[in-house]
Amino acid sequence: MTEYKQLVSGGSPDGMFTAGPISEDDFFTWEALIEGPKDTPFEGGVFLAKLNFPSDYPLSPFKMKFEPPLFHPNVYPDGNVCISILHTGEDRTGYELASERWSPVQSVEKVILSVISMLAEPNLESGANIDCCKLYRENKPEYERRVRESIKEQLGL
Amino acid sequence: MDDADLYSITEPNDFSNDQLIKLDSSLRCSICKDLITSPMITPCSHSFCSLCIRESLTVAAGKCPVCQTTVTDGQLKRNTMLSEISEAYKQTRTLLLRLELQSLQPLLSLSRKRRRSDTSMESVATTSKVPRLDHRSSSGAGSSKGIQATPTKAKGRTMVSCPVCDDIVDSEYINLHLDKNCKLDQEDIEEIQRASEATKPSNGQAKAWANVFGSSKKGKLNQADEIPSRRIPKMNYDLKSLKQLRDLIADIGLSDKGELAQLKLRHERWVNLWNAEVDATNPRTKSQLLKEMAEWEKGRLKAKPPPKVDDAQEWLENNKSQFDQLVSSAKATSKKHAADGANGNGSNGEIIEITSSSPPTER
Numbered sequence: 177m178t179e180y181k182q183l184v185s186g187g188s189p190d191g192m193f194t195a196g197p198i199s200e201d202d203f204f205t206w207e208a209l210i211e212g213p214k215d216t217p218f219e220g221g222v223f224l225a226k227l228n229f230p231s232d233y234p235l236s237p238f239k240m241k242f243e244p245p246l247f248h249p250n251v252y253p254d255g256n257v258c259i260s261i262l263h264t265g266e267d268r269t270g271y272e273l274a275s276e277r278w279s280p281v282q283s284v285e286k287v288i289l290s291v292i293s294m295l296a297e298p299n300l301e302s303g304a305n306i307d308c309c310k311l312y313r314e315n316k317p318e319y320e321r322r323v324r325e326s327i328k329e330q331l332g333l
Numbered sequence: 334m335d336d337a338d339l340y341s342i343t344e345p346n347d348f349s350n351d352q353l354i355k356l357d358s359s360l361r362c363s364i365c366k367d368l369i370t371s372p373m374i375t376p377c378s379h380s381f382c383s384l385c386i387r388e389s390l391t392v393a394a395g396k397c398p399v400c401q402t403t404v405t406d407g408q409l410k411r412n413t414m415l416s417e418i419s420e421a422y423k424q425t426r427t428l429l430l431r432l433e434l435q436s437l438q439p440l441l442s443l444s445r446k447r448r449r450s451d452t453s454m455e456s457v458a459t460t461s462k463v464p465r466l467d468h469r470s471s472s473g474a475g476s477s478k479g480i481q482a483t484p485t486k487a488k489g490r491t492m493v494s495c496p497v498c499d500d501i502v503d504s505e506y507i508n509l510h511l512d513k514n515c516k517l518d519q520e521d522i523e524e525i526q527r528a529s530e531a532t533k534p535s536n537g538q539a540k541a542w543a544n545v546f547g548s549s550k551k552g553k554l555n556q557a558d559e560i561p562s563r564r565i566p567k568m569n570y571d572l573k574s575l576k577q578l579r580d581l582i583a584d585i586g587l588s589d590k591g592e593l594a595q596l597k598l599r600h601e602r603w604v605n606l607w608n609a610e611v612d613a614t615n616p617r618t619k620s621q622l623l624k625e626m627a628e629w630e631k632g633r634l635k636a637k638p639p640p641k642v643d644d645a646q647e648w649l650e651n652n653k654s655q656f657d658q659l660v661s662s663a664k665a666t667s668k669k670h671a672a673d674g675a676n677g678n679g680s681n682g683e684i685i686e687i688t689s690s691s692p693p694t695e696r
Contacts, residue, residue, distance in 0.1 A: 231632065231633055232392070234364060234365075235388060235389060235392040235393070236392070264393070279393065279396075279398040279399070279401070280363075280364040280385070280389045280393070280398045281363040281364060281398045281399055283366070
């Protein structure tokens, strides 16, 4: 499991995010800094997320939580991220393809890249923040305005 | 985990050549991301470490982690050729690293010269091309020991200065020192020497003989130095009583403490570990496996268990405000939906009933 350190210590991919354990004593909690993707309302923002690894990682996926929470259709109001790549087990709802779900061959890098693409293109079919979903569908300019506002607030502007 | 363990972790980016990085990463198990050990191939032609794929199949309901095809662990076949390749590669890897480092040496000395003559911008650009070299001891070497070009003798050994970090190292271990990116200390070397002395009298042969004789004796299967040779079949834990399972686990020599679920997990892990060892070219002995099991249990204990509810009443009181909030919000939405549902379809009503009743009981 700690082999994962190798992934980060050497080969962090192209500057869109950084991730690593918070302290050397505990390799089961990581922090990730994610840059808002270009040409989206999230552009210019920097988002902090906490990754919590289970003891049987990589057999089970880790949990990802934005701190402070992010205003996005697929992020719960408490900051937890809802994305198919971090889900396991039987799919009861039936709309997530098996290939999109967690498997032990996934990695932190792949998951965070999926999250970045999720920021750009929310998945409205499995919304986590219902109010945000509604706003996105009915009034997209207002949604974009609110996202930008929240980013400004975070950056202290 | 201490520093020494951290340095022993290898990764494709130890190399700086793209082709070598590719070679290194293609010989890695996609589950543990380490160099593959006792590789097994699935019917869908994917290879993994024996233990990794066995554990994965136990947890992820018999699906290949890469392509999601159904795989049972009986279908796994040993990938002998890959095994030979990976073993050979593991032994060649340090040599490869060294050769690569040597080929970069001119570049390196160039950058060092430049740094001394203080053309800062350019030297930074050159060093960044060189693979990660953590000069842990270089600063100390410069100030206290000075640069010694000629070999010196200490304690009857030949000491030489490292061409990369200028540290003084035993000539016998200079290559190892370079392989570890100059992170090998004199202390580490002494430890290696102690370890090699301990294993010198080759008790491997004696063990092999003991094993030959040991296996000829009937009913002596529980010896500590037994080497895994036959796979343990998977079992249906639902058909076993708690006592049966406990006896089974005690027979192996594992701790038989804990609840049914824990015993099941422990036995599953043991079966996977054992069967993976059967696939290995040089299997470890049973006592070593038992030791690894103990480590695993320790690791599991360290991981935080989910909050356990001892006293339901107390839990209810402590979290009353939260429950009340959930109930009230559920009631509010149920009322709203009921109003909607009255004019629309009736199927909504069912879902609402479930949501409004579940929060207080579920926790």
